[in-house]
Amino acid sequence: MRASEEKNQTMNVQTLKLNDGKPKRRRGVMSMELAMLLPILMVILAGMFEFSLLFYARGDAIEAVRLGARFAAMPGATEEEVNEVVKRSLKPRLAANAIVGVDWGEFTGEPVAVGVWIPSADIAPNLLWPIGFDLDDQRPLYAEAHAVME
Numbered sequence: 001m002r003a004s005e006e007k008n009q010t011m012n013v014q015t016l017k018l019n020d021g022k023p024k025r026r027r028g029v030m031s032m033e034l035a036m037l038l039p040i041l042m043v044i045l046a047g048m049f050e051f052s053l054l055f056y057a058r059g060d061a062i063e064a065v066r067l068g069a070r071f072a073a074m075p076g077a078t079e080e081e082v083n084e085v086v087k088r089s090l091k092p093r094l095a096a097n098a099i100v101g102v103d104w105g106e107f108t109g110e111p112v113a114v115g116v117w118i119p120s121a122d123i124a125p126n127l128l129w130p131i132g133f134d135l136d137d138q139r140p141l142y143a144e145a146h147a148v149m150e
Contacts (some may be wrong), residue, residue: 060090069145108149112149121130
């Protein structure tokens with residue numbers, strides 16, 4: 001039994017030497033890690049949200065000009081009607097300041113082009129301005145579609 005008693009005493013002495021008999025406390029470590037990572041995570045989430053809105057608006061603009069080009073290719077279509085078709089197919093926040101342009105052909109079989117410009121400030125909320133990415137300074141969203149006049 002002496003060997004096991006000596007082993008227990010040796011382990012107790014080593015334990016006391018490592019932590020001086022006081023348990024080490026790590027209070028506040030998790031909250032400090034959270035405080036350091038939370039701003040980074042918030043910027044990443046805001047960026048994902050903003051860019052998803054940009055890509056969604058791009059898809060809406062492309063679909064709107066395709067509809068406008070199909071309508072403009074029909075005989076008797078006017079520029080006001082094409083403008084109305086494009087703006088009606090856009091979401092209200094995108095259509096508010098959208099500018100629609102139509103390039104007509106003169107005869108049957110010639111191409112017609114419909115384009116739409118949407119200011120970038122109307123597409124998504126400007127969430128990333130604190131880190132230097134400002135949507136107000138960016139180019140507007142532009143989409144264009146072509147069709148052949150009937």
